[in-house]
Amino acid sequence: MSPQTTQHLPFPNTRIAVVSITRHGIALAGRVIAALPGATLFAPQKFGIEAEAAAPGAFACYEGKVGDQVPALFAGFDGIVAIVSLGAVVRLVAPHLKNKETDPGVVVLDEAGRWAIPVLSGHLGGANAIAGVLQQAVGATPVLTTASDARETLAVDLLGRELGWIFEASHDEIVRASAAVVNDEPVALVQEAGSTDWWSRHANGRSGPLPANIQRFERLEDVDPERFGAVLWISHRPLPASYAGRLTGKRVIYRPSAPEAA
Structure with a gap:
């Protein structure tokens, strides 16, 4: 291996x-x-x-x-x-x-x-x-x-686990976000905190490029939630009230350990 x-x-x-x-x-x-x-x-x-x-x-x-x-x-x-x-x-x-x-x-x-x-x-x-x-x-x-492993794409429920991240999401939100990833729907991945070395260390170790349906952003405010089937947000911030309703049912929030080098 x-x-x-x-x-x-x-x-x-x-x-x-x-x-x-x-x-x-x-x-x-x-x-x-x-x-x-x-x-x-x-x-x-x-x-x-x-x-x-x-x-x-x-x-x-x-x-x-x-x-x-x-x-x-x-x-x-x-x-x-x-x-x-x-x-x-x-x-x-x-x-x-x-x-x-x-x-x-x-x-x-x-x-x-x-x-x-x-x-x-x-x-x-x-x-x-x-x-x-x-x-x-x-x-x-x-x-x-498992679909994400068979296709070597992102596993929503494992993102950042090896780095000590925890996620905040309901079972239904994990299911919806996972389906969006494996079904090639547009997915926003917003990283505001935490190590950027999560792809090669993620799940079973991905060596290829990030899937094309996953679009990366640096700030949540840069995302139009209506354009995406799921929003994966890596941050220490509380969810802005203006986004709470717009992200209902399709967001997964990841909380990196602090402090952690970006």
């Missing part, structure tokens, strides 16, 4: 669980654990010897069914790598899903280490980023189906 696509996980390695239910999968899990120091391997008790060999000091064995472990994994970890079939993982996690803001990122890795498939919470949950780490660790090809 090139330097431009180095992954930045949104949580520490200690918040990642690697789950495997077969001997071959446990051996592969050991390589994953080695690439993610602090991660924990979960395996059936009957494979305790194999688990200890694969991840000494970084494993936990359970009795019973793997499905019985899902509630604790969802509660205790931000990211889950499952070396289990895709269909089985879908059935296992389905009863426990809540929303994209709180569900952990779940990635399925096949036993041959060929494919890393984000199944749940690709963006906010970090599953796409985990898949990128697995590419570096074991050579698995990430299978990214």
Whole structure:
């Protein structure tokens, strides 16, 4: 993987669980654990010897069914790598899903280490980023189906995350702005604060030019909101009252950490 696509996980390695239910999968899990120091391997008790060999000091064995472990994994970890079939993982996690803001990122890795498939919470949950780490660790090809990643365009809900920015927007506003970006609608991106080094470090690491449908501005007052499907505003300022109504439903505000070099 090139330097431009180095992954930045949104949580520490200690918040990642690697789950495997077969001997071959446990051996592969050991390589994953080695690439993610602090991660924990979960395996059936009957494979305790194999688990200890694969991840000494970084494993936990359970009795019973793997499905019985899902509630604790969802509660205790931000990211889950499952070396289990895709269909089985879908059935296992389905009863426990809540929303994209709180569900952990779940990635399925096949036993041959060929494919890393984000199944749940690709963006906010970090599953796409985990898949990128697995590419570096074991050579698995990430299978990214989120539109912004497939087209290598801007991911609205990840902009500036690696720089410590936080965003202010409702779920509906994120959905609308994301749709505007991937559907090539005109999008205004206004940057009044924060580091300008956010594109190459953004999401999965973009190396190409900013998409043509995204127009950059230096001040919010330079934007005619009616001309744009979404307005992305990076600033420390309160939203001017004169713009509040005009931006209703289609703005995402990003707040960089202060102080921060522009």
